[in-house]
Amino acid sequence: MTPAPDPRLRFDETFAGLEEIPRAFLRGDTAEAARGLIGAWIAHRHGGRWYGARIVETEAYLGRDDPAAHSCGGRRTPRVEPMYRDGGHLYVYLVYGMHHCANVVTRTEGVAEAVLLRAAEGPAGTPEKLLSGPGRLCRALGITTAASGMDLLAGGKVRLARGPDRPRTIRVTPRIGVAYAGEAARWPLRFFDAHSRAVSGPARLNRA
DNA sequence: CACATGATCGCCT
DNA sequence: GGCGATCATGTGG
Numbered sequence: 001m002t003p004a005p006d007p008r009l010r011f012d013e014t015f016a017g018l019e020e021i022p023r024a025f026l027r028g029d030t031a032e033a034a035r036g037l038i039g040a041w042i043a044h045r046h047g048g049r050w051y052g053a054r055i056v057e058t059e060a061y062l063g064r065d066d067p068a069a070h071s072c073g074g075r076r077t078p079r080v081e082p083m084y085r086d087g088g089h090l091y092v093y094l095v096y097g098m099h100h101c102a103n104v105v106t107r108t109e110g111v112a113e114a115v116l117l118r119a120a121e122g123p124a125g126t127p128e129k130l131l132s133g134p135g136r137l138c139r140a141l142g143i144t145t146a147a148s149g150m151d152l153l154a155g156g157k158v159r160l161a162r163g164p165d166r167p168r169t170i171r172v173t174p175r176i177g178v179a180y181a182g183e184a185a186r187w188p189l190r191f192f193d194a195h196s197r198a199v200s201g202p203a204r205l206n207r208a
Numbered sequence: 209c210a211c212a213t214g215a216t217c218g219c220c221t
Numbered sequence: 222g223g224c225g226a227t228c229a230t231g232t233g234g
Binding site for chain 2: 075077078079093094095096097098145202203204
């Protein structure tokens with residue numbers, strides 16, 4: 001059993017009301033997918049109820065030729081295996097021995113690229129920091145490595161869908177926490193909703 | 209707000 | 222054996 005999501009994230013609508021994300025979109029360009037997932041919903045069914053949040057910050061990881069990606073150089077181990085699946089799958093890993101990070105796999109079978117979900121926002125009234133940061137997002141939704149490898153577009157317990165509203169302004173910066181990746185640390189692959197207060201990272205980086 | 213530090217363990221070499 | 226796609230807490234300005 002996966003850990004319980006934060007009760008404040010309960011939402012009683014079902015995914016019937018939300019638009020499906022076409023798998024073809026997630027099979028395409030990974031940076032475009034990262035941009036396009038701002039405003040989408042990530043949800044987890046637990047104990048017979050749905051818990052969900054609106055994605056407000058993402059990062060693209062470009063696979064074989066990206067020194068910051070776990071699949072860099074074609075590295076293929078049991079942990080990273082989900083990254084090699086078809087677009088629309090979930091890749092979850094553990095960092096620093098205590099935090100989980102959730103990724104939406106992109107491109108096609110055998111091409112290991114993904115979008116890291118860095119932050120989301122809950123319903124009005126929930127604390128801004130509840131899902132602000134990849135570790136907090138996973139903790140608040142109860143997502144762990146137990147869910148790694150799932151298909152997010154197949155009606156399972158963890159799902160992805162288009163949200164009702166499009167973000168008004170999306171800003172782009174370098175990725176966070178990848179200083180070890182040399183020049184790739186400066187690639188503009190982090191996307192966030194400029195109007196959300198749930199975005200993570202240093203304020204300096206988030207200003208226009 | 210900026211910066212420093214400790215926690216903690218699975219994964220890879 | 223070393224090291225993170227991080228977070229919470231502490232200090233000081």
